[in-house]
Amino acid sequence: MLALILSILFSVILLVNFRLHPRFKVNTFQAIIFNYPVCILSGLLFLPSNQHFSLDFSQNATYYALLLGIGFVLTFLLSGVSTQRMGMTATSLANNISLVIPVLFSLIVFKMSQNFDWLNYLGLGLAILAVVLSTFKKEEGVRDVNRLDWLLPLGVFVMYGITNTTFNYLNAQYVTASGQTIPFTLTILSGSVVFGLLIFAYRLAKGLEVFSIKSVWAAFPLGIPNFLSFYYLLKALDAFNNNGAYVLPLYNISVILISSVVGMVFFKEKLSLINKIGLGIAVLAIVLISHQGLIS
Template identity: 60%
Template sequence: MLFLALSILLSVLLLLNFRVFPRFEVNTFQAIVFNYPVCFLTGLALLPAGQSFTIDFSQTWTWLAFGLGIGFILTFLLSGASTQRMGITATSLANNLSLVIPVCFSLFVFRTGGKVFDTLNYLGLLLAVIAVGLSTYKKEAPTDDPGGTRTPSRRLGANVLLPVGVFLFYGATNTMINYMNLHYIPSTDKTIQVTLTMVIGAIFAGLVMLIIRLIQGTETFQPRSLIGAVTLGIPNFLSFYTLVMALSAFGGNGAFVYPVYNIGVILLAALLAAIFFREQLSTANKIGLVLAILAIGLISWQELASLFNQR
């Protein structure tokens, strides 16, 4: 549970970074691109004694990890496009509800043996999906169209597929993380090696996109983004590393880890946002947070019961 709790805390720290970037005029895109080299350096510092990082392209897991790193960047870009064209609400819901994909794969495809779900666990999983939807729901304000009438900020047509893409990409990357944890990370001392290879893929894709933007003139380098890259990169690597370690600790059981992780991030982020940024919650958000607490209790009731029995 320690790795899971650390992953939740570090993930919320990432959100706080994004929240304060505009205040300090940090270019978010550049901070994201440059945060991956910082991630790489952080991983190198954490390599076990006697190990050195090498890339062996003859290994299947190397290509999977490299491709997964590229997938991280592509998912980010897809989320940005969806937010701009279909709104924050649709994108946020698609992102958070994507947890059902790795959970279903964990239960019915990977069939991980770390935990057998009973009726209460399945009920908690259902409540988790409902809770995520309610706790992240935000009513978007209508905007004026060129004709002067008030219309919702969403556009239809092919853009409707953008939130669907966000849902599928986030679900696919999380599922692949779980798959690699089950089949290609047999011991915890290999976790950093695999994670660093993922980061290499993200560095490659991010720098290519940044160079293209610089050549096209749509982006100008801002040195301040390097500071944001440091504050973003260190918790970014550690949050992912501790999430993989949590999956290992629970036998690769994403059906347990992902709902608790997702809801834990939502609960802690909502608490800190209310304390530091005075963000208000709607009635739906409050109901969602209450259901989230109940869902965590039902999903992890066996673990909680064992803790009380030990006392």
């Protein structure tokens, strides 16, 4: 449970970073692109002395991990386009509700349903409702959209669902038994680094970006907690037998709950009555999902 708590806390720190970017005029896109090399450096520092990191292209797992790293960047870029065209509300909801995909995968493919009782299922249903209510905000200033634009949040839903499901699956297949959590994490991040820098170079060459040294510095407080949240989420999945139906909803709604409280206290963000009801339901969902402590 400690690993899950740490993953949640470092994820909240990530969101605080994003919240501070406008105040310090940080280019968030560039900070995210450069955060991946910082993640690599962080992982190398945490690498145990009896382990080493290398890209072994004789192993299928290496290719799967690199593709997953590319998938993370593509999902981020798609989220950016969706936010611009459809607004934060539709994109955020699509992102968070996508947890149903890895949850169903875990229940059906990993046969985790045998560990669930009706209270757990009720908690999962309430978790999805809590996500919708707690992240809902009335959208303002979104341009007129056409019919095809609605495919963007759908794409966000599918991509986040696929990447999170793949993340859970690869951890179960290649990491849990070997104990190579950090090397495998670094392999995934290597795919993100290469693909992200290629995208940045393209945008730079096309004049769509102006290099910002401030964004490079901002990548450090972003990349370190990003790696740690990634690493501890893998450890949490390990601790709970890769039961994504248990870990991912707890992770998701806990991040929303804590980040909402941080936003209210430190950034004076306002929550509507619907948001507050959603947060209350989130607390109940956490209690129901975790009530029997699936793994001691």
